[in-house]
Amino acid sequence: MSLGVKREPASVSDVELLHAVAGGDEAALARLYDAYRVILFGLLVRILNSREEAEDVLQDVFIQVWRRAKDFDEKRGRPFTWLVTLARSRAIDRIRQLGARQRLVTGAAQEQTEVVSDALSDTLRTAKQETVQRALSELPDEQRNTLMLAYFDGLTQSEIAEKLKTPLGTVKTRMRSGMQKLRALLEPQLENFS
Amino acid sequence: MTHGDYQELLAASALSALDPADTRALSHHLESCEECRLELGQWEESAALLALDAPPLEPASDVRARILASVRVEPRVEVRPTVDSQSKQNVVPFVVPARKQKNIWQSFGSFGAIAATIVFVGLMISVVVLWRQNQSLRAQRDHERAILALLTKPESQMAKLEGTKMAPGAHAMLAYDKDGHAMVMAKGLPAAPAGMAYQLWFIKDNKKMPGKVFTIDAAGNAMLEDEVPAMAREAAVFAVTLEPATGVSAPTGSIYLVSES
Numbered sequence: 001m002s003l004g005v006k007r008e009p010a011s012v013s014d015v016e017l018l019h020a021v022a023g024g025d026e027a028a029l030a031r032l033y034d035a036y037r038v039i040l041f042g043l044l045v046r047i048l049n050s051r052e053e054a055e056d057v058l059q060d061v062f063i064q065v066w067r068r069a070k071d072f073d074e075k076r077g078r079p080f081t082w083l084v085t086l087a088r089s090r091a092i093d094r095i096r097q098l099g100a101r102q103r104l105v106t107g108a109a110q111e112q113t114e115v116v117s118d119a120l121s122d123t124l125r126t127a128k129q130e131t132v133q134r135a136l137s138e139l140p141d142e143q144r145n146t147l148m149l150a151y152f153d154g155l156t157q158s159e160i161a162e163k164l165k166t167p168l169g170t171v172k173t174r175m176r177s178g179m180q181k182l183r184a185l186l187e188p189q190l191e192n193f194s
Numbered sequence: 195m196t197h198g199d200y201q202e203l204l205a206a207s208a209l210s211a212l213d214p215a216d217t218r219a220l221s222h223h224l225e226s227c228e229e230c231r232l233e234l235g236q237w238e239e240s241a242a243l244l245a246l247d248a249p250p251l252e253p254a255s256d257v258r259a260r261i262l263a264s265v266r267v268e269p270r271v272e273v274r275p276t277v278d279s280q281s282k283q284n285v286v287p288f289v290v291p292a293r294k295q296k297n298i299w300q301s302f303g304s305f306g307a308i309a310a311t312i313v314f315v316g317l318m319i320s321v322v323v324l325w326r327q328n329q330s331l332r333a334q335r336d337h338e339r340a341i342l343a344l345l346t347k348p349e350s351q352m353a354k355l356e357g358t359k360m361a362p363g364a365h366a367m368l369a370y371d372k373d374g375h376a377m378v379m380a381k382g383l384p385a386a387p388a389g390m391a392y393q394l395w396f397i398k399d400n401k402k403m404p405g406k407v408f409t410i411d412a413a414g415n416a417m418l419e420d421e422v423p424a425m426a427r428e429a430a431v432f433a434v435t436l437e438p439a440t441g442v443s444a445p446t447g448s449i450y451l452v453s454e455s
Contacts, residue, residue, distance in 0.1 A: 026262060026265060026266070026381065027363065027365060027381070027382065029261070029262070029265060030258065030262060030365070033258055033261060034258075037252075037253055037257070037258070038250040038251060038252055038253075039245060039246070039248075039250055040245075041250075041251045041252065041253040042245075042248040042249050042250040042251040043245040043248045045248070045251050046247075046248035046249070047248075051251075051253075051254075054253070055253050055254055055257050058253055058257055058261075059257055059260055059261050059264065062261045062265075063261065063264055063265060066265045076235055077235055077238060077239060078239065080242060081238055081239050081242040084242040084245045085238060085241075085242055087245075088210075088245065089210070092210065128246050129246045129247070129249075129250070131246075132243050132244070132246040132247050133246075133247055136244075136247060147209065147244065148247075150206070150209040150210070150211035151209055151241065151244045152244075152248070154210070155211065156211050156212065156213050156214075157206060157211050157212065157213055157216075158213045160211070172202075172206065175205060175206050175209065175211060176202065176205045176206065179205035179206075179208070179209070179237065179240060179241070180205065182240055182243075182244075183236075183237070183240040186240060186243055187240070
């Protein structure tokens, strides 16, 4: 064999990997990390505007996965949703710890994106990303902005209303309408997002 | 609020965008409304897809190793009890036998005393076994702390070793500092045949320098310390082969673990 050979992992579902992690299988955790690191790290950098903070949170997220994998219930959602929700939640917590001022400072020092290593995964992710971005582009600007401020900036409806100087009732309507439209656009393709 | 009012809150809840008062009200309602719980789950599936609007990014290569190193020292009571929790479990039963011990000597010779003596001897054996287990766990903990200390040194370097076709489920991590002090953690290696053991190798410019010979535990795991030769501290390849248990000066057996070149 050559010294650079990497083994090809067997096809195991993410649900099975999470169950294995719940049983204390470190290799399964490593495989979940390999599968989700790029998506989750991209999300964390987008929320935190700092690679350093995002790496800290990414580490924390997978330690939480290790501790809480036994809580995952496939009947209540997909591993993708569970992991993304966990990552976003930790990032929003971190934002609140850092405070808005610190976040603006770190945002100014945001680093450049890096090329994703796995070409195949990159292609797949790009296709999914394009699907989501296409769906978002079909939303009216004010609905899309409301969703972005909630999801990536972690703002509540009242905070969004204050930031946009818009009545709270209007923000609530935009948020619900935006989510309904996004769901209608993406739901038929949900199977492809596992 | 009506059921319909709560349903209006679900999409915003999936975005964690509800104000505190609405969050509390919805949380209370969800406790008794299965329909809303299911619908919230659907909204959460949709909300999670927004993550894909963020550009995919590659984290630093050492994050993976940091995570795995962290979980190895993570107390996980159900799977791998910590030394402290193990100690507590071990200590509790011996409070009661201490009282029974007095009864044994007072009524020595009786049938009951013989049974009690057997129990006492059994418990003493348990003490020894558990003491040895604790010693082993403490040694493992000390190893893990040493690895963690090594990993947190700013100048430390790490290499991940993947299992080859000889051991597809195996993997290992090698961390070393600027002085070459190295710690290796290997997992999932198959049992070595009698008279054979695993040996670590440092490979630089096709020169193969022997490291320590080591054995694995029943689960296929091993931890060892070694010294990375000076010339192999930069851009080297690390490998593990199966060799005679006495060790060899040049590799003769199959490669079971190897780092990327």
